[in-house]
Amino acid sequence: MKTSLRKLGLLFVFVACGSIAMAQLPNEKFGKPSNLEWDYKGWGDAIDADAIILCKSMKVTYELTDQFGSMTENVTELNMDNMQFLGNNRIDESGILVNYDCKLRTKIMKPEGAKHANIDIIYYDGSLTESSTFDELKELKVRVFTKNEKGKVEKKNINTDNFVKESINDKYKVIHVVVPDVQPGSIVEYQYKIVSPRASFLYDWSFQECIPTVRSKCDIEIPAFLKFDMNVPINKLVKSNVVAGSLAYDQNRADLKAAKRCRTNHYTIVGDYILPEGLAIKHNQGAGKEKAEMKVANFTSKINNKELPVYMPDGATHLKIQ
Numbered sequence: 001m002k003t004s005l006r007k008l009g010l011l012f013v014f015v016a017c018g019s020i021a022m023a024q025l026p027n028e029k030f031g032k033p034s035n036l037e038w039d040y041k042g043w044g045d046a047i048d049a050d051a052i053i054l055c056k057s058m059k060v061t062y063e064l065t066d067q068f069g070s071m072t073e074n075v076t077e078l079n080m081d082n083m084q085f086l087g088n089n090r091i092d093e094s095g096i097l098v099n100y101d102c103k104l105r106t107k108i109m110k111p112e113g114a115k116h117a118n119i120d121i122i123y124y125d126g127s128l129t130e131s132s133t134f135d136e137l138k139e140l141k142v143r144v145f146t147k148n149e150k151g152k153v154e155k156k157n158i159n160t161d162n163f164v165k166e167s168i169n170d171k172y173k174v175i176h177v178v179v180p181d182v183q184p185g186s187i188v189e190y191q192y193k194i195v196s197p198r199a200s201f202l203y204d205w206s207f208q209e210c211i212p213t214v215r216s217k218c219d220i221e222i223p224a225f226l227k228f229d230m231n232v233p234i235n236k237l238v239k240s241n242v243v244a245g246s247l248a249y250d251q252n253r254a255d256l257k258a259a260k261r262c263r264t265n266h267y268t269i270v271g272d273y274i275l276p277e278g279l280a281i282k283h284n285q286g287a288g289k290e291k292a293e294m295k296v297a298n299f300t301s302k303i304n305n306k307e308l309p310v311y312m313p314d315g316a317t318h319l320k321i322q
Contacts, residue, residue, distance in 0.1 A: 050113030064249035
């Protein structure tokens, strides 16, 4: 009886420790990998992976200005021609910017996994087309964390000036991020921002990569007057949530009134412990075990507004996920 209780107690401790580890991972704060991340060995069929994505995230926010607010830089006084626009929420696409804040942390598990320290960042550049519209990729930072023989963490910032850029076609470019001298146990962090003038477009988000992913998070806050159809993966590993929010804009109004605000839809979509497509997962089926493949769809969106409104409406908040 005592032996059984001892075994039960050990099992409880094991499960409790495992739950704590799972609950504390991943560390979404970049700049300092946690102790758990340094000790992390993977899970299930990911235990033998060459490399693991500990955390990847994309936070999307909109920056709004009204037409009169942008006019005031060149207008020295109010007159009958521009007075009619004073205080109106006059909106066009040229007064909207979309800001993407992207982060990625990868741990190299084996010598063969060093290649996964190199990534490609694809972004829109239509400057060669008639539209001459382009997204700006900025503030790219890459750093490598390693532990020396004494167990002290050493951080190395990678020079990003020499990364190669090339055109994929007349609309998209890619920057090849190459990180040298990584080794098993190294943790590599990437951070960058994209500023886009294309209010009616959102980049897709891939939850599933060619290596296992502990956490993948997509956080988007969209002005409610922009109606998007949001296609969220239907999978037990991916959870989505949407709430109503509020966005302040036009902070320096010419009429000296408080900043304007508009309603927003705040989407949070999180995927945890996602294996790469093609990696087998064992399922109990009947008396035997068979292998099956897991496929997790990307998060995609498509604008369903035919055109942007001339004036920002005060309509109901759009809370739609397909």
